[in-house]
Amino acid sequence: MASKPTEISSSKMFGGFNKRFKHFSPTLGCSMTFHIYFPPSPTSSHKFPVLYWLSGLSCTDENFIIKSGAQRAASSEGVALVAPDTSPRGLNVEGEADSWDFGVGAGFYLNATQEKWKNWRMYDYVVKELPSLLSENFPQLDTSRASISGHSMGGHGALTIYLKNLDKYKSVSAFAPIVNPINCPWGQKAFSNYLGDNKVAWEEYDTTSLISKSRNVSATILIDQGVDDKFLHDQLLPHKFDEACKTAGVPLLLRLQPGYDHSYFFISTFIDDHIRHHAQALNLP
Template sequence: MESSNKPTEISSAKMFGGFNRRYKHYSQTLGCAMTFYIYFPPSSPASHKFPVIYWLSGLTCTDENFIVKSGAQRVASAEGVALIAPDTSPRGLNVEGESDSWDFGVGAGFYLNATQEKWKNWQMYDYIVKELPALLRENFPQLDTARASIFGHSMGGHGALTIYLKNLDKYKSVSAFSPIVNPVNCPWGQKAFTNYLGENKTSWEEYDATCLISKFNNVSATILIDQGDDDKFLKEQLQPHKFAEACQKANVPLLLRMQPGYDHSYYFIATFIDDHIRHHAQALNL
């Protein structure tokens, strides 16, 4: 794949001894300019390379939400891991209807490769799995991109789980907050998949964690999922029990923690983020 334009730093802020740095680059995969954040933990010694954890955000989010709201930097700094927070969709393409609803189009890329002509730029799967890691490898020698893990929230939890299951050679571990685990059977997923992928529901299953588990059941690292039981999207959109049943059937190790009284927000994420970073740090440093 052709290498993307070199990223330009557009902001930097020190935090817990490290730095939140935001970058802009032109994405060949998506055909538009994209931004992403890297949190670099404090470097010592200078020759040390940091493993990376990719965070995939949810519907309506940008690359900023996680960096601003999660508080993940404190434990990332302590564990010596870099955090990579990409955006959630292409932007600025002005495709008709791209901003008509909050759960489709801009801010709602669903981490898939769209096959329908109108949405041909929505290639977020390739952007996350191929283009962004190559860009990091070429431009940030302090990152050890060969040691990578992935996690996310809601739509991003869906992205993290499906990307991990299809690329077990690329990621050491996965976790998710309130993930959309069975998008073929929920309104958010059905709307997005119909528009991005067309009517052939077999192709939808390639982006459904519950369907994929039976195919990619040679998972050895425990999958960690936190889900608030007071999440208003729990019953209709998220349905974690379906994924739990599929994991049990396929003998895949899953730790699903139902958290009493928590909702779908970043207050919930910030409460349990340390556990997730440590879950990945342990896998990355083995």
């Protein structure tokens, strides 16, 4: 059973509060931290819709909260931000910290099937455990109105989770997402270790593969991609996803941003557009 989250820090920002929590996760078998940004509340009984943010390789639950500046728009739009960590931590699995793009800080938002990595179940943590935990412990959050976004590995996570759970999320967006991991080095390394050699299983966590099977995707998918991103051509492959969306008739707004790289300087420049994109979907009747 999931433990009740304990507040470990709180900082006021744009009239609301960034709060960090710690809890034991039965799904992952370890303690986990996550952040919530609570906008200023108009009444004591007000409930905020939720935007989940999934961070990228080597990140924690802190990067987005500290660097993105998303709280300004979230405050004015009345959207709560929830930022979980990117992997289990403290399990001391052999090889878990040998590289920055696999293991600790690199959960890829999937459920590992290989015994060694059995605790790497970030998909279930994000889709099932965390929303349940929020619903049970934070009455000011309306988890039935949720959207999802992310960056790089987290963009991959947001898009795959959205496409596999269209009933759970109102909208999706991403910054520089890994959209075709079965065809890039980051994805091939992670999937072969977490999922084994069965490449059919890999397709279940590949956005470009999933979009070709998706039906009833009516909300426009928003993606921002920096043209000067050093990972654009060998790791991210947005053109593959663009082609798949056109073939499947899925509405995609892919914005190629000249001069921008893969960093939070890029994210903070365009984050307000993403918050408004989600606020519009979350506040529809």
